[in-house]
Amino acid sequence: MPRTVDGQITMEKTPSYFVTNDAPQRIHSMAKDTKLIVVVRNPVTRAISDYTQTLSKKPEIPTFEVLAFKNRTLGLIDASWSALRIGIYALHLESWMQYFPLSQMLFVSGEHLISNPAEELAKVQEFLGLRRIITDKHFHFNKTKGFPCLKKPEDTGAPRCLGKSKGRIHPKIDPDVIRRLRKFYKPFNAMFYQMTGEDFQWEKEELEG
Numbered sequence: 787m788p789r790t791v792d793g794q795i796t797m798e799k800t801p802s803y804f805v806t807n808d809a810p811q812r813i814h815s816m817a818k819d820t821k822l823i824v825v826v827r828n829p830v831t832r833a834i835s836d837y838t839q840t841l842s843k844k845p846e847i848p849t850f851e852v853l854a855f856k857n858r859t860l861g862l863i864d865a866s867w868s869a870l871r872i873g874i875y876a877l878h879l880e881s882w883m884q885y886f887p888l889s890q891m892l893f894v895s896g897e898h899l900i901s902n903p904a905e906e907l908a909k910v911q912e913f914l915g916l917r918r919i920i921t922d923k924h925f926h927f928n929k930t931k932g933f934p935c936l937k938k939p940e941d942t943g944a945p946r947c948l949g950k951s952k953g954r955i956h957p958k959i960d961p962d963v964i965r966r967l968r969k970f971y972k973p974f975n976a977m978f979y980q981m982t983g984e985d986f987q988w989e990k991e992e993l994e995g
């Protein structure tokens with residue numbers, strides 16, 4: 787990391803740090819006042835999204851349904867498969883809590899980042915001690931893509947949207963597998979809500995879905 791002078795904020799974004807065993811201790815020994823931002827999303831959707839990304843690079847991999855189980859007949863989920871393991875947020879958060887207080891962590895809802903990006907960005911700006919510069923005037927929802935695009939309010943140019951390879955279409959997964967995964971994550975999600983003091987409503991979202 788480069789040296790940061792007064793008035794500067796140095797940012798680094800590596801999603802895998804959240805699930806890397808050595809990361810909390812190493813980051814803490816580098817700068818213990820580091821602020822941590824984690825974008826979290828319904829772990830079932832996250833797993834399918836993760837799988838979809840791998841599938842786009844390696845089309846020959848087994849189906850999601852095959853990879854998700856150690857023994858499908860027994861309903862034994864393979865929690866060591868990284869696409870599933872990453873979504874056990876409570877487990878990973880526990881390691882970070884050994885080194886950092888919760889006041890130095892912000893959990894951004896991936897779902898809200900799409901449905902209400904301005905509100906989510908307001909939280910980020912406040913957390914970082916920044917003036918609220920990015921507001922709803924900076925977003926334009928692209929219905930075709932299903933994502934908000936970023937625009938400069940004073941600029942008449944086209945808004946900047948997610949690239950072509952982003953927001954991939956997920957394959958249809960066996961509803962029974964989805965049900966089993968929801969059941970699997972339920973206690974871990976509850977633990978995560980309790981630890982963060984925030985209810986991400988992933989169960990409610992599923993009822994509606």
Ligand SMILES: Nc1ncnc2c1ncn2[C@@H]1O[C@H](COP(=O)(O)OS(=O)(=O)O)[C@@H](OP(=O)(O)O)[C@H]1O
Nearest residue numbers: 835836838839896897899900948951952953954955
């Ligand atoms: N701004 C914003 N808000 C909410 N969600 C977002 C945003 N940008 C990216 N995404 C979603 O994050 C998923 C991973 O993104 P990427 O595919 O771009 O990641 S990667 O860089 O290729 O690893 C991917 O999920 P899927 O839609 O399931 O593929 C993206 O849609």
